[in-house]
Amino acid sequence: MPRQAKRSEPKEILRTLNKLWLNTEDIRIVASVGVDRAREIKNTISEQLLNDGWYLPTGMVPSAKVVEYLKIDLKYLEKISSKVTERVDKSETKTVS
Helix, strand or coil: CCCCCCCCCHHHHHHHHCCCEECHHHHHHHHCCCHHHHHHHHHHHHHHHHHCCCCCCCCCEEHHHHHHHHCCCHHHHHHHHHHHHHHHHHHHHHHHC
Protein backbone atom coordinates (compact mmCIF):
# COMPACT_ATOMS: atom_id res chain seq x y z
CA MET A 1 0.00 0.00 0.00
CA PRO A 2 1.54 3.36 -1.01
CA ARG A 3 2.25 5.90 1.69
CA GLN A 4 0.21 9.08 1.84
CA ALA A 5 2.09 12.35 1.40
CA LYS A 6 1.58 14.96 4.08
CA ARG A 7 -0.96 17.60 3.09
CA SER A 8 0.48 21.08 3.05
CA GLU A 9 -1.30 24.05 4.58
CA PRO A 10 -2.45 26.77 2.13
CA LYS A 11 -0.19 29.34 3.79
CA GLU A 12 2.84 27.03 3.41
CA ILE A 13 2.01 26.44 -0.27
CA LEU A 14 1.74 30.19 -0.92
CA ARG A 15 5.00 30.86 0.93
CA THR A 16 6.73 28.22 -1.22
CA LEU A 17 5.22 29.53 -4.46
CA ASN A 18 6.50 32.98 -3.60
CA LYS A 19 9.96 31.77 -4.66
CA LEU A 20 11.05 32.40 -8.24
CA TRP A 21 12.55 28.90 -8.70
CA LEU A 22 11.43 25.62 -7.12
CA ASN A 23 13.38 22.46 -6.43
CA THR A 24 12.09 18.94 -5.76
CA GLU A 25 11.43 19.61 -2.06
CA ASP A 26 9.44 22.75 -2.89
CA ILE A 27 7.35 20.85 -5.45
CA ARG A 28 6.74 18.13 -2.85
CA ILE A 29 5.25 20.79 -0.55
CA VAL A 30 3.19 22.53 -3.24
CA ALA A 31 1.76 19.35 -4.78
CA SER A 32 1.45 17.39 -1.49
CA VAL A 33 3.23 14.43 -3.04
CA GLY A 34 6.21 12.29 -2.19
CA VAL A 35 9.78 12.87 -3.29
CA ASP A 36 9.62 10.50 -6.27
CA ARG A 37 6.46 12.07 -7.71
CA ALA A 38 7.84 15.58 -7.09
CA ARG A 39 10.97 14.60 -9.01
CA GLU A 40 8.82 13.32 -11.90
CA ILE A 41 6.90 16.61 -12.01
CA LYS A 42 10.12 18.64 -11.94
CA ASN A 43 11.69 16.52 -14.68
CA THR A 44 8.61 16.76 -16.90
CA ILE A 45 8.49 20.55 -16.59
CA SER A 46 12.26 20.81 -17.02
CA GLU A 47 12.23 18.68 -20.20
CA GLN A 48 9.43 20.78 -21.72
CA LEU A 49 11.28 24.02 -21.00
CA LEU A 50 14.65 22.76 -22.23
CA ASN A 51 13.00 21.59 -25.46
CA ASP A 52 11.59 25.11 -25.83
CA GLY A 53 15.09 26.57 -25.53
CA TRP A 54 15.07 27.67 -21.89
CA TYR A 55 18.19 27.73 -19.72
CA LEU A 56 17.47 26.53 -16.19
CA PRO A 57 19.41 26.55 -12.93
CA THR A 58 20.50 23.04 -12.05
CA GLY A 59 17.69 21.10 -10.40
CA MET A 60 15.17 23.94 -10.48
CA VAL A 61 12.13 25.03 -12.48
CA PRO A 62 10.18 28.33 -12.49
CA SER A 63 7.39 28.46 -9.92
CA ALA A 64 5.03 29.91 -12.56
CA LYS A 65 5.46 26.77 -14.66
CA VAL A 66 4.75 24.56 -11.63
CA VAL A 67 1.53 26.52 -10.98
CA GLU A 68 0.60 26.14 -14.65
CA TYR A 69 1.45 22.41 -14.74
CA LEU A 70 -0.49 21.63 -11.55
CA LYS A 71 -3.33 24.00 -12.53
CA ILE A 72 -3.24 25.74 -9.15
CA ASP A 73 -5.87 28.43 -8.63
CA LEU A 74 -3.85 31.05 -6.75
CA LYS A 75 -6.84 33.29 -6.01
CA TYR A 76 -8.69 30.40 -4.36
CA LEU A 77 -5.58 29.37 -2.45
CA GLU A 78 -5.16 32.94 -1.14
CA LYS A 79 -8.85 33.03 -0.21
CA ILE A 80 -8.78 29.82 1.84
CA SER A 81 -5.46 30.79 3.37
CA SER A 82 -6.96 34.01 4.71
CA LYS A 83 -10.02 32.12 6.01
CA VAL A 84 -7.79 29.67 7.88
CA THR A 85 -5.87 32.60 9.37
CA GLU A 86 -9.12 34.27 10.45
CA ARG A 87 -10.32 31.06 12.12
CA VAL A 88 -7.05 30.67 14.00
CA ASP A 89 -7.14 34.32 15.10
CA LYS A 90 -10.71 33.98 16.37
CA SER A 91 -9.96 30.79 18.29
CA GLU A 92 -6.89 32.38 19.91
CA THR A 93 -8.96 35.41 20.94
CA LYS A 94 -11.57 33.17 22.57
CA THR A 95 -9.00 31.27 24.62
CA VAL A 96 -7.27 34.46 25.80
CA SER A 97 -10.51 36.19 26.94
